[in-house]
Amino acid sequence: MAEPGGSAVELLRRFEAGERLALARVISKVENREPGYRELLAALYPRTGRARRIGITGPPGAGKSTLVDRLARLLCGDGGRVGIVAVDPTSPFTGGALLGDRVRMGDLSDVPGVFIRSMATRGVGGGLAAATRDVTLVLEAFGFELLLVETVGVGQIEIEVMNLCDTVALLFVPESGDGIQTLKAGLIEISHLFIVNKADRPGALQLASELDHVLKERRRDGWTYPVLLAEAVNGKGVAEVLGALQEHCTYLAAEGRRQAVRLRHAAHDLETALRERVRTYLYSEVLSPARIDHYAGRIAAGTLDPYRAADELWQESLAGDAIEPKQESSR
């Protein structure tokens, strides 16, 4: 490896040769937004667009990791390959418990054909969803045609992540209590499969029939929402989940639905790329530390409000004016 410029080319060459270490390195570059990540993504993007992204979500303790584990083993049993991305916008309070989940899933890394990546927490609002999407693109460019994306399902960001999957399976446990009453409409509307896991526990059948009842009225565009019972930990019902996932794949293949999904994802990728492009522009060209200090001083002193300051800065920058702080004007 020679200079930095050469090493990016070398990294890409090794990635293309199928080296797992190169894959891990590319993912890290992309996830951490290291210099050159955009060029990397641009180079890889043409090799994407065919993989299936399956989202698995549900409340903490619903057994998502276990189901992902069982699905991956089943899929790789025939020599298949599965890329897994575990998204965990870790709670600052429950980090310990969630980590336990991850450690358990670590076993999967011994299964041939499986590649697992846990996404680290990212401070940037909305950044996690974009980074997750990019990591699945990298995995796809590497050759994975089936991607499982697992999120702990406790917020808006997870809904955004799921929205970038082709198929979403939503897990419940009998103890959910209020059952679907506690679910925001948004989550049901982006889900395609409903799974009552830990089905040996009391209340499982009732929850399933309650779900069935509510979902019957929600049949949409020819898709009937399946409600499945499973005990992922014992492998029970996992083949049926896989079957239902396949059915949704067949469903998407018909009547131009896959193309519609692809266009939706393309539009999202464009918006994300543009937002990051503009963000870079903002911080490199508009909001220099000197300018922030200058304007913050005026704002704190009460001689300017941030909205007028933003308008001023933005108009200046669009007009291509000099961007060094101007003299204080009396207003």
Place this chain on the structure above:
Amino acid sequence: MAEPGGSAVELLRRFEAGERLALARVISKVENREPGYRELLAALYPRTGRARRIGITGPPGAGKSTLVDRLARLLCGDGGRVGIVAVDPTSPFTGGALLGDRVRMGDLSDVPGVFIRSMATRGVGGGLAAATRDVTLVLEAFGFELLLVETVGVGQIEIEVMNLCDTVALLFVPESGDGIQTLKAGLIEISHLFIVNKADRPGALQLASELDHVLKERRRDGWTYPVLLAEAVNGKGVAEVLGALQEHCTYLAAEGRRQAVRLRHAAHDLETALRERVRTYLYSEVLSPARIDHYAGRIAAGTLDPYRAADELWQESLAGDAIEPKQESSR
């Protein structure tokens, strides 16, 4: 009320006259980013900069709402006024439980001098923190000099919200188990007071002494982190919490620390306003539905990657070129 233009002026007049209904209306406009919200904020901003923002955070079930309730009653007992903003990026799964909390806190609305506002979930990543900041600015402009901001403390957004407070109190309960081990460093670093609530439960003293031990080494810039025991539900320890909050206020008043906090908030307000300004520009001037469709089609067809598309769009827009979709170029 006459035409829309007149009604904004009228709303501001009623707000300035101290009408609570006008306050609620202004908050809604700002929270929901209704047309004209920027002008409203710009008009109100000069009246801000003096209020104290106290953040109360901690894991679900730590008793944050109860503590906020007791603090507010204590503060308003002497005829004081307190604005409360409850931030709740509601989990799609635990919405029910969190709502219970809110309902309980509803009692406070009968206390003279108290104004409570719950922030609704916002889909926009990072938007919640900005909207919360703006709502506290509105409350301040209305005349509230003390603001309590409560978040359920389960993610990055809450850390951002807390970062916009002058003083942050972090709540624990003995059952936290691993105690501070489960806390991300980021949360400790933005907190100034540490409270072990439900102190009658087993393990409270041990947790407090563990906290004391760890925090002793973290004394920073002359501030010693207090660790307090409380039973908010019985009112025990609440006066001590208030005392510690006052001490931090005194601490901030010295050696230009308050000015440093004000500059930090001003810089944040500027960045937020600029990001929203640019976002508006993006969606109104750059990303028209026709252009999204055009580019998404090329991206989905594999003839263009989103990163290059974003560069192209952005350069065009900076150059002030016509913004209608160009003819497909062969590349």
